[in-house]
Amino acid sequence: MSDRQKLPLSLMYEPDTYLCSWFLPDNTGGHVDIPGDLVLRPLRPPTGQVYGTVPLQHTQHVPGVVETAFPQSISVPVLHGRLANGGSVTLLDAHIQLWDKSGHITGAAALLGNAAFFGLADVPEAPTAAIPPRVTSATFQITALDAALGVPPIKDVSNPHLPGGEEGRWAATVNASASGTWSAEGAELTVSYYHRMRAMDPCEFSLAFSPVATVTLTEAKPLEIALDQYIEPLRKILSIATGKPQDLSYLHVELEGREGKYQVVGTGITQAPFASSTAAFRAHNSAVRALPDKLSLLDLVTQWSQYAAAHHPLVETYGAMLHTRDQHPRSRYLLLVQALEGLYGYENKGTTEQRQAKHTASYEDALARAKKDLDAEIFKFVKKHLSKKPSVSLDIALNALMTGLPVNIMDRLDATELVKEVQAASTTAALTTPGALRVVRNDLAHGNRGYEPHQLQVVVRLLEFIVRGHALRILGCPEAVISRVFPTE
Known part of the structure; x- marks a missing residue:
């Protein structure tokens, strides 16, 4: 048995190629059953092939003369199939490209169900139904989820080598408090541990845990909405809390009107569920520790989603770069400064509007006076170059x-x-550190000059601490949580 199979949390379908039959739409409103395959890969959208007599459209321009053009493309919101093992596949946003006796299929995501009783697949009665299924709940795993929960799954252990240990006895006490459930309008979020125990083997005794989150929706939603409103926001929050990009490793959903759970395969899902370990728990060093801090992860998720819907500048700018790996420090520097500048403008909008109103009045008064005192050409120049906005x-x-x-x-x-280099080269006698960072931003943004990547990287690291701190602040985290973002050295 492989290590993957021994995990408490396991996949129904490993990344691989599976034989199946696809229910392709024909040209009469029905469907035809065509043999083929389904290809599942980590982090990639599902693809597939069909082989055999595929439903093609033919054109007859004159009697007795039939033309067939290739390739022929079909796009459907949902494409159903039956796996050779009796399971089912529902492909969302499917695109089919047909050739003579073959075809290629792509989809945004695949929903994979286990075989039902007696080997019959859980395929809807109308395999060509055009309405995508809706999600009622989603069970998922994100790396660092256990660190963000803040409580390990085992409360204490004892063994013969510890003080007070009983000879020949090894024991572990499961932490009954290592679970959190939070409710909000429209959803409930639970984070807990799945466990696997090997206790009946006379040669091996083991206990393992996998952190898992489940969001249950009051009203069923399309898969992309559940992802955008709950799963991806939590992934971003964990990335902010740890300062590292975190992965969505596992996603299964329950569907409205259908029995059982369905594995989701698509872009951004690694299909690599994991078990908790002390080394990983410590390495993540999450600033958010929900249970000890008495923080609602669902409240953080809901707040992030609301900010994203309102195009909050920090959430929109920093959120877009959270999962980017190996980004050049030049790009990261510009985006971090942009996120901070946008945040300041967002939070000082009232003051900015007051300054704008005063400036507009002064601008109009200055133009009125200039029109009286200056000749037409000079006035035209002044009007063109006088800023309508305050500096x-x-x-x-x-x-x-x-x-x-x-x-x-x-x-x-x-x-x-x-900072020292920019200050030394400046003609301004007392260029502050924020001023030096402004000069660097302007130089990079306008192509005036470049800076050594290693110099930028040091500043980028420090700026990211600040952006992460403000991200947690606007989500409502207390000062103790925000302080953990910053290294002690």
Whole structure:
């Protein structure tokens, strides 16, 4: 038995190629059963093939002369199939490209069901139904989920080598409190542990746990809505909490009007469920520890979703870069500064509007006076080049956000090679650290000059602490949680 099979959380279908029959739409409103295969790969959308007499469209321009063009394309919201083992596959947003006696199939996601009783697949009575199934609940796993829960699955252990241990006796006490359930309007979220125990084997005794989250919806939703509103936001929050991109490793759903659970295969799902380990738990070093901190993970998820729907600048900008690996420090620097600048503007919108109103009044008054006192050509020049908006200092925004968290790391930024170099080259006598970072941003954004990647990387690391801290702040995390984002060195 492989290590994967021994995990408490396991896949119904491993990434592989599976023989199946596809129910392809014909040209009469019905369907035809065509043999083929289904290809499942980690992090990739599902694909497939069909072989045999496929339903083709033919054109007859004159009597007795029939033309057939290739390839022929068909797009359907849902495509059903039956796996050779008796299971079912429902392909969402399917695109079919047909040739003579063959075809290629792609889909946005596949929903895979186990074989029903007596070897009959759980395929709907109308395999050509055009309405995608709706999700009533989703069970999923994200790396670092156990660290974000904040409580390990085993409360204590005893063995003969520990003080007080009984000779020949090894024991573990499961932590009954290692589970959290939170409710909000429209959904309930539970994070707990699945376990696997090998206790009846006279040669081996073991206990393993996999962290799992389940979101149960009051009203069934399309898969993409459940992903966008609950699963992906939690993944982003865990990435912020740990400072590392986290993966969606497992996703099974329950569907409205259909029995059983369905494995989801599609882009962004690694299909690699895992078991908790002390090493990984510590390595993740999550700032969010939901149970000890008495934090509702569902509240954090809901708040993130609301910000995303409102196009909050930090959520939109930083959220888009959270899962990007090996990004050049130049790009990351620009996006982090953009996220901070957007956040400052968002939170100071009222003050900005007041300044704009004052500036507009002054602008109109200045133009009125200039029109009286200047000749036409000069007035035209002044009107063209006089700004309709008040000047905005990035220095002020950066300074406010860098010093507005429980931990102030301005001194670490002051000491960086990049800041010192920009300050030394500046003609401004007292260029502050925020001012130096503004100069770097402008140079990079406008192509004035470049900077050494290793210099940028040091500053990027520090800026990311600040952005992560503010991300947790706007989600409502207390200062103790925000402080954990920052390293102690």
